[in-house]
Amino acid sequence: MKLPTSTEWVLHCAASLAQLQSGDTASAAQLAAYYDLPAPYLAKQLQALTKAGVLAASTGPRGGFRLARPAAEITLLQIVEAVDGPARPYECREIRQQGRGALPREDCQDTCVLARKMADAHDAWRRSLAGVSLADILDEIPADAPARTRRILMG
Amino acid sequence: MKLPTSTEWVLHCAASLAQLQSGDTASAAQLAAYYDLPAPYLAKQLQALTKAGVLAASTGPRGGFRLARPAAEITLLQIVEAVDGPARPYECREIRQQGRGALPREDCQDTCVLARKMADAHDAWRRSLAGVSLADILDEIPADAPARTRRILMG
């Protein structure tokens, strides 16, 4: 069970975009230089965030990315699932219905106990991430950080 | 983020072994037939569970696998991490210290806020799985299931 490397990238990029002034945008190239990341691949990930509705993109000169919503309305879960996909890590293939020990159909009406417990754990994970917004993240960084980020990122 | 397919296999196999009478063992071939799984590959996974201390293996005729501890002392987390490894899904590579926006060392004494939140979510997931034992699973299946399992699996 592993999240893509790009998860760290987009989380930091989203946090950086949350520090911009309303209306400003940052291009993929600017963000890549800011964190020293491979620009083409980062662009592809930001693209995924746009398609997920987390970021908004504007093309042309002086274009780039910005948050699609206020930072308080964007959760870490939305960002993570935008790059990793919404698929559950545990997939029940109903092996209890196969082989010599196959259970009769009437015993398989409700979902497998094991699948249910695994789903519970995944829900706990999702709830934890859904409880943290980008605004919460900004609250935990030094107060002078946004100004520094804007200066270095855009300049 | 995806768990191996074999996760479902070993969870069900462990639940089946928990239904055996004390002292009995089931071979990899028996378990594979019971669930219609590729026998050699399943053996590899059971091997991993043995190395993790969840199962105990005995070789020779009439040998096979059994639980290494009482079912109440084996959690789903131990089983899952035995096949998937203990690695955390989110790996912080400290990209905040790279590129043009690299933060000064003194600002990076404590772990990155984002890494902390991701770790919190993973802890929630682990706690959820650690709260369920094989004994809890057996409590949720029909009372006559263990006898049926023993008959079909060993017979």
Next chain:
DNA sequence: CCTATCTCGGACTAAATAGATCCGCAATCT
């Protein structure tokens, strides 16, 4: 006590999936 058989154990090979990159197209602002 010896032998035959049955078991796990680890090394090895192939397939699939994800990671990473490149190039051409459409849209926008100067």
Next chain:
DNA sequence: AGATTGCGGATCTATTTAGTCCGAGATAGG
């Protein structure tokens, strides 16, 4: 009109996963 930027597809590589094989060790029966 030209330059700049995001968008989507096609491509290539690497890592992980899936699957197979043969050998070492132990037990049961003669």
